[in-house]
Amino acid sequence: xxLTQKLGxxxxxxxxxxxxEGNGSPVEKTALIVGSGTCAKDLAETLAxxxxxxxxxxxxxxxxxxxxxxPPTEASPRLEIMDGAKIRSVSGSPGRxxxxxxxxxxxIRRHVQDILIAEDPVxxxxxxxxxxxxxxxxxxxxxxxxxxxxxxxxxEAFESLxxxxxxxxxxxxxxxLIARDVMQAALDLxxxxxxxxxxxxxxxxxAGHGLETLSRNAKEAGVIFxxxxxxxxxxxxxxxxSITITYTDEVLRRPxxxxxDLTVVDETxxxxxxxxxxxxxxxxxxxxxxxxxxxxxxxxxxxxNRKGIRVVGPxxxxxxxxxxxxxxxxxxxxxxxxxxxxxxxxxxxxxETGKCVRCLTCVRICPYRAVVLAPRPVIAAAACEGCGIxxxxxPCEAIAFDTFPSTAxxxxxEPESEAGGNRSGASAFIPHVTVFCCSRSAVPARNMARxxxxxxxxxxxxxxxxxxxxxxxxxLLNALSNGADGVLVVGCHPDNCHSGNGTLLARERSDGIKxxxxxxxxxxxxxxxxxxxxxxxxxxxxxxxxxxxHLESLGPNPMKQKDRW
Amino acid sequence: MAQNRVLVVGSGIAGLTAxxxxxxxxxxxxxxxQYAFPGGQGIRLSxxxxxxxxxxxxxxxxxxxxxxxxxxxxxxxxxxxxxxxxKSNGFNVRIRQAPGFVDPNRCDNCGIxxxxxxxxxxxxxxxxxxxxxxxxxxxxxxxxxKDKSCTACREACPTGxxxxxxxxxxxxxxxxxxxxxxxxxxxxxxxxxYGYGVFPNVxxxxxxxxxxxxxxxxxxxxxxxEPDRVAFIQCVGSRxxxxxxxxxxxxxxxxxxxxxxxxxxHRPQVHTTVFYxxxxxFGRTFETDYKEMQESIxxxxxxxxxxxxxxxxxxxxxxxxxxxxxxxQENFDLVVLSVGMIPPAGLEALSKTLELRxxxxxxxxxxxxxKPAGVFPAGAVTGPMTLAEAAAGGARAAWQTLQYLKSP
Numbered sequence: 001x002x003l004t005q006k007l008g009x010x011x012x013x014x015x016x017x018x019x020x021e022g023n024g025s026p027v028e029k030t031a032l033i034v035g036s037g038t039c040a041k042d043l044a045e046t047l048a049x050x051x052x053x054x055x056x057x058x059x060x061x062x063x064x065x066x067x068x069x070x071p072p073t074e075a076s077p078r079l080e081i082m083d084g085a086k087i088r089s090v091s092g093s094p095g096r097x098x099x100x101x102x103x104x105x106x107x108i109r110r111h112v113q114d115i116l117i118a119e120d121p122v123x124x125x126x127x128x129x130x131x132x133x134x135x136x137x138x139x140x141x142x143x144x145x146x147x148x149x150x151x152x153x154x155x156e157a158f159e160s161l162x163x164x165x166x167x168x169x170x171x172x173x174x175x176x177l178i179a180r181d182v183m184q185a186a187l188d189l190x191x192x193x194x195x196x197x198x199x200x201x202x203x204x205x206x207a208g209h210g211l212e213t214l215s216r217n218a219k220e221a222g223v224i225f226x227x228x229x230x231x232x233x234x235x236x237x238x239x240x241x242s243i244t245i246t247y248t249d250e251v252l253r254r255p256x257x258x259x260x261d262l263t264v265v266d267e268t269x270x271x272x273x274x275x276x277x278x279x280x281x282x283x284x285x286x287x288x289x290x291x292x293x294x295x296x297x298x299x300x301x302x303x304x305n306r307k308g309i310r311v312v313g314p315x316x317x318x319x320x321x322x323x324x325x326x327x328x329x330x331x332x333x334x335x336x337x338x339x340x341x342x343x344x345x346x347x348x349x350x351x352e353t354g355k356c357v358r359c360l361t362c363v364r365i366c367p368y369r370a371v372v373l374a375p376r377p378v379i380a381a382a383a384c385e386g387c388g389i390x391x392x393x394x395p396c397e398a399i400a401f402d403t404f405p406s407t408a409x410x411x412x413x414e415p416e417s418e419a420g421g422n423r424s425g426a427s428a429f430i431p432h433v434t435v436f437c438c439s440r441s442a443v444p445a446r447n448m449a450r451x452x453x454x455x456x457x458x459x460x461x462x463x464x465x466x467x468x469x470x471x472x473x474x475x476l477l478n479a480l481s482n483g484a485d486g487v488l489v490v491g492c493h494p495d496n497c498h499s500g501n502g503t504l505l506a507r508e509r510s511d512g513i514k515x516x517x518x519x520x521x522x523x524x525x526x527x528x529x530x531x532x533x534x535x536x537x538x539x540x541x542x543x544x545x546x547x548x549x550h551l552e553s554l555g556p557n558p559m560k561q562k563d564r565w
Numbered sequence: 566m567a568q569n570r571v572l573v574v575g576s577g578i579a580g581l582t583a584x585x586x587x588x589x590x591x592x593x594x595x596x597x598x599q600y601a602f603p604g605g606q607g608i609r610l611s612x613x614x615x616x617x618x619x620x621x622x623x624x625x626x627x628x629x630x631x632x633x634x635x636x637x638x639x640x641x642x643x644x645x646x647x648x649x650x651x652k653s654n655g656f657n658v659r660i661r662q663a664p665g666f667v668d669p670n671r672c673d674n675c676g677i678x679x680x681x682x683x684x685x686x687x688x689x690x691x692x693x694x695x696x697x698x699x700x701x702x703x704x705x706x707x708x709x710x711k712d713k714s715c716t717a718c719r720e721a722c723p724t725g726x727x728x729x730x731x732x733x734x735x736x737x738x739x740x741x742x743x744x745x746x747x748x749x750x751x752x753x754x755x756x757x758x759y760g761y762g763v764f765p766n767v768x769x770x771x772x773x774x775x776x777x778x779x780x781x782x783x784x785x786x787x788x789x790x791e792p793d794r795v796a797f798i799q800c801v802g803s804r805x806x807x808x809x810x811x812x813x814x815x816x817x818x819x820x821x822x823x824x825x826x827x828x829x830x831h832r833p834q835v836h837t838t839v840f841y842x843x844x845x846x847f848g849r850t851f852e853t854d855y856k857e858m859q860e861s862i863x864x865x866x867x868x869x870x871x872x873x874x875x876x877x878x879x880x881x882x883x884x885x886x887x888x889x890x891x892x893x894q895e896n897f898d899l900v901v902l903s904v905g906m907i908p909p910a911g912l913e914a915l916s917k918t919l920e921l922r923x924x925x926x927x928x929x930x931x932x933x934x935x936k937p938a939g940v941f942p943a944g945a946v947t948g949p950m951t952l953a954e955a956a957a958g959g960a961r962a963a964w965q966t967l968q969y970l971k972s973p
Binding site: 172173174176203204205206207208209211212213216227229230248253287288289291295296297300301317322323325326327329330332333334441444445446448449450451452453492493494495496531533534535536537538539542 | 586589590610611612614616617618620622623624625627628631673674675676691693694695696697699778779780781782804806811812813814815818843844845846848849850851852853855866887888889890947948950951953954956957958960961963964965967
């Protein structure tokens with residue numbers, strides 16, 4: 001088998017050579033697409049049509065969508081398929097990834113600007129969920145669909161059928177995407193084959209264009225919907241393969257028996273095991289459902305924790321065809337952007353060579369995988385999102401940041417003049433609070449609270465940080481030793497942190513310091529970490545009020561009188 | 566070549582996403598919104614996070630609005646609508662912008678105008694930190710605009726920020742293409758037998774969102790107390806053949822379950838009940854979330870018939886017990902109606918101006934052949950959808966627009 005199967009006049013390799021041999025600036029963009037289904041195919045053709053060279057490979061090393069010798073489309077001059085080669089390693093940074101493929105004993109290296117993962121899910125037949133074994137009387141929905149296809153030559157198969165039961169979400173939760181197909185199939189069967197169709201479900205999923213109408217049309221055509229409200233149906237498969245379903249009839253309110261000639265069970269789309277392997281190889285966040293995108297609002301639509309690597313359509317979750325089309329075009333569009341809108345404002349971290357002892361903490365901790373070994377740790381500016389987590393974690397203070405206060409600098413100790421400058425009455429104790437505010441949550445929430453004119457307690461000084469994960473242990477201790485009566489860190493909720501685990505790190509550090517405080521004679525409540533979202537202005541005021549009120553009852557920080565340590 | 570210019574109608578999540586994608590591609594985008602504040606319906610949504618994010622997506626709207634406001638290729642005009650459109654090598658669009666009664670440079674968000682105004686909804690209040698000024702005089706409700714009979718807000722304003730004689734603006738722009746992201750309206754439950762508008766403690770889902778966003782806690786309108794027994798009634802104005810609303814609005818199950826979950830988080834003693842037809846899937850971890858929520862939230866598969874007043878402004882709900890069919894009555898301190906999405910007000914007029922065809926349901930057709938060249942629909946104006954779907958729809962319209970602009 002040849003290593004690369006070229007269709008048309010594959011120019012991608014040509015451009016790659018220019019990229020390699022020239023001064024490093026690519027003549028035109030090349031994107032690597034990992035996927036073997038229709039999404040990968042559509043994505044490849046859309047990109048190629050908009051002037052981007054495309055290299056396609058399947059997650060298992062085989063690009064199936066073009067496998068059956070389909071003729072190349074007009075987009076194909078920019079389209080090259082790597083057949084039978086598996087991705088072995090990916091190095092470099094956004095705009096300059098080096099991908100190494102392995103095919104038996106051969107290796108090939110290619111340079112790409114972007115990596116797009118668009119692999120299809122695998123379908124898990126839900127037979128076992130209902131205690132059913134596939135056979136003559138029980139088939140998967142995919143098998144049923146191909147049976148329904150007029151070209152399959154199976155039209156006689158329906159003649160012997162009088163009752164067909166569809167199981168979708170009867171014991172688990174279905175999806176509108178699946179419910180649409182099942183309802184449409186049941187309706188077709190009922191109308192054109194004269195078969196009585198039953199749909200057994202728990203919650204009928206109708207949240208999609210036209211689905212409510214479809215369900216009504218199916219009902220009117222005679223399809224019987226059986227919903228298990230109080231208890232699930234009992235499904236028994238006898239030794240001869242016959243199926244008995246016992247359910248509670250909604251109108252009669254008594255157990256009713258159904259003996260379908262054919263039972264069709266739906267399927268749950270799941271990420272393939274190879275997709276997980278690829279995710280591990282690329283050090284991508286994975287969602288709780290195993291798809292290659294963290295379940296995090298900041299990653300919508302197709303972003304991952306790594307710049308230059310996107311997950312499109314079925315690789316990031318179970319999506320409707322309309323959404324997949326939207327994502328394909330959005331991806332094509334975003335690849336033409338030279339940089340994203342926020343880029344100019346971002347500060348990038350920098351490792352100072354003299355101080356670095358190569359402990360590799362930064363390499364380990366960076367959520368964006370922006371620290372590369374070359375061979376000493378270097379921050380790839382193109383990949384850095386400027387969260388500051390590495391700055392806070394570096395044990396040698398070897399990482400610098402332009403605008404962010406270094407850990408050695410005492411935190412601002414003078415309260416904001418607007419708030420604390422006009423203390424009324426010398427006797428009243430107004431606690432001075434240092435508030436570290438995450439720029440993605442606490443800062444917008446503070447703006448919102450100000451817009452709503454909620455009013456803050458006096459004595460606050462705000463320090464804005466790119467991410468709560470940028471606040472180090474030293475920041476917290478310095479703030480207290482420099483005279484703050486209380487220190488508050490406000491960051492995003494877990495799962496809503498742009499830097500993945502930045503907010504969890506911040507909480508961990510704050511909790512750690514809190515256990516030390518009593519030994520220093522400082523009440524642990526003087527330090528607190530709070531979660532907040534960008535649109536929670538009222539909550540921001542509430543948190544400040546409660547914290548300040550408690551500090552008032554504690555009195556001044558005893559460390560204030562002591563010398564600095 | 567001159568810079569392309571595109572007009573986006575609607576500044577909700579779909580319009581903002583489309584505008585940002587186009588702006589990044591170098592197109593100049595005018596975004597108009599008829600409401601006084603940008604961000605669409607989504608900007609009013611509150612965060613439902615407990616100790617962890619529940620992925621409702623509300624913060625994403627604030628985030629996108631912030632980006633759009635900063636983008637040099639985007640110009641946002643609120644209080645603005647299309648007066649007429651003339652086709653000539655694109656579209657010549659006349660836009661009428663309501664007077665800017667409140668000077669953003671003088672307003673310090675004190676809110677005194679709101680308490681001074683004698684008319685309901687005479688002063689509108691923003692819902693986002695991006696809303697500057699945070700208050701607006703509502704042209705259609707203001708008594709001064711009507712007959713110059715009231716100047717209460719102007720007199721009360723301590724910074725002199727209110728100019729009730731401000732003039733409207735009319736502007737003509739040339740757009741090479743248009744994106745219609747006019748969103749949706751909310752079904753008014755006044756007609757339904759649930760006593761909305763009669764009993765103070767019957768609220769709609771958007772009202773709950775606004776209270777949660779402004780105050781951080783849900784309180785009863787009658788006495789500002791936090792309710793102990795809360796009922797959510799689903800599908801009010803959705804999946805309703807009598808109203809000819811043959812659609813599921815798609816977002817209400819997520820709203821009700823997430824809000825019920827949040828109320829439990831605020832006050833564990835709260836009892837929440839959700840009356841439903843079918844619980845719709847929301848979020849990637851729905852299977853496990855739903856199981857957990859069933860432990861703490863009571864789910865009743867029955868749509869109540871009537872609501873009656875009870876002592877202390879509480880409400881008696883009567884419903885059929887799903888397994889036995891007997892009629893039950895139960896008291897609640899607060900009833901929340903999960904109201905559905907309907908085609909946006911004014912869509913019919915807009916569709917006539919732009920020669921767009923509507924679906925039988927009254928939304929904007931999304932398919933081919935239903936739109937004239939150069940006009941692309943996006944978001945919930947094509948039918949009910951979630952925030953994530955609307956954002957994707959905006960992105961898709963941006964792509965279609967660019968393809969159209971590139972075509973000879």
